[in-house]
Amino acid sequence: MxxxxxxxxxxxxxxxxxxxxxxxxxxxxxxxxxxxxxRVPEYDLSGTMFAMxxxxxxxxxxxxxxxxxxxxxxxxxxxxxxxxxxxxxxxxxxxxxxxxxxxxxxxxxxxxxxxxxxxxxxxxxxxxxxxxxxxxxxxxxxxxxxxxPDPNIASPAPSRILIAISNAECDVDLAAWIAQLDLSPSTEIHLVYVQQILHFYDQELFHQASKYRQDLRPIAVETIETIKEDLQSKGFTTHTKTIESNHIGHGIVEYAEQQKCDLIITGDQRETLIQRLLLGSNSRHVLRHAHCSVLISRTSVTAGVGDQADKVASG
Known part of the structure; x- marks a missing residue:
């Protein structure tokens, strides 16, 4: 790597x-x-006309x-x-x-x-x-x-990790970081799916949104269970949680703080730079507000370096 x-x-x-x-x-x-x-700029000091x-x-x-x-x-x-x-x-x-x-x-x-x-x-x-x-x-x-940090105290390896599930194809890649980092089986892993609460004044839109959320939950649960089984087969203690929040990023940060997690692994499904620049991105919210370390995963950790470069070039 x-x-x-x-x-x-x-x-x-x-x-x-x-x-x-x-x-x-x-x-x-x-x-x-x-x-x-x-870069150091060139300027006059105190009007002496002596340029740095x-x-x-x-x-x-x-x-x-x-x-x-x-x-x-x-x-x-x-x-x-x-x-x-x-x-x-x-x-x-x-x-x-x-x-x-x-x-x-x-x-x-x-x-x-x-x-x-x-x-x-x-x-x-x-x-x-x-x-x-x-x-x-x-x-x-x-x-x-x-x-x-105290330079005389060694930094510990992550012991509690939150993996934020988002119903995206790359969710499995998030869990692959556990193997890539070769973490100890004693590491406690939390698989968390935050379902955003949507508010609409229009009742028809409200019912459509509610139906959409109901359809998403089983997919998230299935993804979480698949990842959980894989991690447990490797000896990791794994917890799962589905929560609701007005903001997905806030829900992730709040749960991580409650569970005293020392690392959050989250994906970034925004495909273009313009999309990533938009304020409100869940991954950026987590990065800014989390009290622990944050890993934002954008490319498959199982791919070779050349494959990743090709993926970036084609995107």
């Missing part, structure tokens, strides 16, 4: 990388360590970043199958998405730096941009309780 880890000098990115190192599948990961440096030498500043910054990346790579050299480092210049979100596409990675890994409710809902964050624009799956690691 090819993983792009977007890192900086923060404790959050170190925590995310530590989480990856503790995954049982870490020795099968080809890791791309990336630190993006925003932007090229010189950027060169020194890139050298410092590369030194930091080399040290990080040397420290983790034995943890992964291979490690490559890159230090591009430009808007961080844009550069991460560009490299993920060019390097044909399977997963982008980032640490969530926003630990307050306000920070999570602000548009423009790097994690929000990447999760919205990336063609591949994205894992945003958030420490439990949103507390600043």
């Amino acid at each position: 090819r993983v792009l880890a977007a890192v900086d000098r923060s404790a959050y990115s170190s925590y995310a990388l530590d989480c990856l190192k503790r995954m049982p599948c870490h020795d099968e990961v080809d890791l791309l360590l990336v630190t993006v440096s925003p 030498d932007a090229a010189s500043v950027m060169q020194r910054e890139i050298e410092a970043i590369q030194e930091s990346l080399n040290a990080m790579a040397a420290f983790a050299r034995n943890e992964f199958r291979s490690i490559e480092t890159l230090s591009p210049i430009g808007p961080p979100g844009h550069e991460i998405v560009r490299l993920a596409r060019e390097k044909r990675v399977d997963l982008v890994l980032m640490g969530a730096t926003g630990h307050s409710a306000l920070a999570r809902v602000l548009l423009g964050s790097v994690s929000d941009y990447v999760a919205t624009h990336a063609d591949c799956s994205t894992l945003v690691v958030r420490p439990q309780g949103n507390q600043l």
